[in-house]
Amino acid sequence: MTSVPMSSGSSPSFEVTGSTGLPEAPPVFALKELVARLQREQYKIQDLLSSLGFALRSLNNLNQFLELIPMIASRVTDAGGGALVLFRADGQVRLERLHCQSEDHCQNVRSALEAATRQVTASLQPTAEGSITATARNAMVALDHQVNRYLGDEFQLFGTAIIVQNVERGRLYVFSRDPDYAWTETRQKLVRLVADQTSVAIENNELTVALRKKERLDREMEIGAEIQLQLLPRQCPSIIGMDLAAQCKTAQRVGGDYYDFIPTTYDQLRYPGSEVSAVAPWSLAIGDVMGKGVPAGLIMTMMRGMLRAEVLNGHSPAQILQHLNFVMHSDLENSNRFVTLFYAEYDPTRRLLAYGNAAHNPPFLWRAATGTMTRLDTEGMLLGLDMTTQYYEDSIELQPGDTVIFYTDGFTEAANGRGERFEEENLERALQWACRNFTTADEILNYTFDLLTRFIGGDRSNEDDMTLVVMRVKPDAA
CATH class of the missing domain: 3.30.450.40 (GAF domain)
Structure with missing residues (x-):
């Protein structure tokens, strides 16, 4: 019989034998x-x-x-x-x-x-x-x-x-x-x-992959916004007898609103701040691409380049809109994206404003002599919608103190927290009051933007791009 020690203590050793006679492990x-x-x-x-x-x-x-x-x-x-x-x-x-x-x-x-x-x-x-x-x-x-x-x-x-x-x-x-x-x-x-x-x-x-993709897209959006910002006018040009102010607020970093002051001669491009540039005619355009974001920004950039080339060729407002419509229709066909554009050319020596409209919001004209507000408009459809569309033009002689206000529908369609829109009637009343009570284009522009910000709520962002351009004829020196 074999003994199996359990521990090194003082307890005695013992063995358990099974039915076969072999030792068994203790339970x-x-x-x-x-x-x-x-x-x-x-x-x-x-x-x-x-x-x-x-x-x-x-x-x-x-x-x-x-x-x-x-x-x-x-x-x-x-x-x-x-x-x-x-x-x-x-x-x-x-x-x-x-x-x-x-x-x-x-x-x-x-x-x-x-x-x-x-x-x-x-x-x-x-x-x-x-x-x-x-x-x-x-x-x-x-x-x-x-x-x-x-x-x-x-x-x-x-x-x-x-x-x-x-x-x-x-x-x-x-x-x-x-x-x-x-x-x-x-x-x-x-x-x-x-x-x-x-x-x-x-x-x-x-x-992680989605975050990196978003970061890459954000960076691309930043680059697009930087490029677009460079393409918008950095400052208003110096035009004899004219006071100008302009501002564009995009709903996203890249927007579809567009405005531009365009030289009409090569001398203005060579010597932008010269006296020759100030007395020469200048073109002004304001437009809106249907939609927001990068696609709208790309179309706006494309249109800007074509429009500037057309202006230097010396075409009239109606001809320029006609040519743009041909090209835009070919480029935007089946894209369901169209462009509104109001184009005007101002001759400071005659105070003559010639213009044509491609379904953009007609600018307001405030007459200082009568204190009345009218609209500047001509017949014409969206650019890129129909190649057979005919565009027309008109002209008006401005007087000292007269003010023309160009805007995009981001102003009239801006909504507050209750869903109420600003509407054109409110914008017209606000501009009429501003033109009557302020003496500079900057004051009119700032007042209008501040009024709209208070309407939609200071903590809310605009849902659409908003652009405003104020053109005010300076009073005569006499």
């Missing part, structure tokens, strides 16, 4: 061994899950993180291996990662899983973009069936969903060839926990 010793083994198993699982959490926080590369998923899932469950299958945005179902504890049957498992994913991908029908959720769900259901079919009955298989933003995006499979292996509730929970970490990693990666 207390066996229980301790069982508890110790369970603790070691628990510590191993905790270490593996902690390592996975650390990798989730530390790894910036999604592919490196996904490499760990099948291995961790199989080790925490003491299974033979694991596989990660994802449903991609292009409709492909792909085996992303595979891990096997033993290489004996790994190639067979890989072949079976790849065959299953190919079968599911081939069976998917093209669907509309809005039904991708249903497509992914159907793909995963079909995948479970095909994986079980190709792997066969020799594998004990468990699979759980990878869910990203409430959309099923793949499956995490864990398998074992041990016939005595059982998928207990605890093992299933561990696999689901690893799958949840995978979902977090995929979502974080997609959010």
Whole structure:
């Protein structure tokens, strides 16, 4: 009979003999061994899950993180291996990662899983973009069936969903060839926990990609806004006998509103601040591209270049609008984007304002002598809408103190918190009061913008681009 010492203390040694006559381990010793083994198993699982959490926080590369998923899932469950299958945005179902504890049957498992994913991908029908959720769900259901079919009955298989933003995006499979292996509730929970970490990693990666894309677009918007700002007049030109003020506030960083003071001769371009430039005719244009943002800004930039070339060619207002309409119709056909434009040419020596309108808001004319407000308008449709449109022109002689106010519909369509719009009647009354009580173009412009800001609310931003140009004939020196 062999004795088994229990400890190094003073307790006597003893032995337990079974029915076969062989020694048996004491019950207390066996229980301790069982508890110790369970603790070691628990510590191993905790270490593996902690390592996975650390990798989730530390790894910036999604592919490196996904490499760990099948291995961790199989080790925490003491299974033979694991596989990660994802449903991609292009409709492909792909085996992303595979891990096997033993290489004996790994190639067979890989072949079976790849065959299953190919079968599911081939069976998917093209669907509309809005039904991708249903497509992914159907793909995963079909995948479970095909994986079980190709792997066969020799594998004990468990699979759980990878869910990203409430959309099923793949499956995490864990398998074992041990016939005595059982998928207990605890093992299933561990696999689901690893799958949840995978979902977090995929979502974080997609959010990071989206953020970088947004940052890149923001930078491009900033560049577009800088370019557009450079194209708008930095200051009003010096025109003899005329007081000018202008301002444009865009709803977004790149806007569709446009205004410009355009030299009519090459000498004005060469010597912009000279006396020759001040007495020569100047053109003024104000327009609005349907829409906001980068597309509207690009069209505005294109129109600006064409308009400046037309002005230097010495055409009349009606001819310029006609030519612009031809070109814009060819460029904007089927784009559903059109342009309104009011174009005027002012001769300071005669105080003559010639103008034509392509469906823009007609400017207000305030007559100082009578204190009355009228509109400047001619017949004409939107630029780019119809190539057969005819444009017309008119002219008017301005008198000392007269004021012309050009504006875009961002003023009249501005709304307050109650949804009430500013409307043209309010703008007309405000401008009439300003022209009667102020003596400079800057005062009229600032008063009008401040009034509109108070109307929509100081803490609210404008929903549309807003542009105002004030042209006031200076009183005679006498």
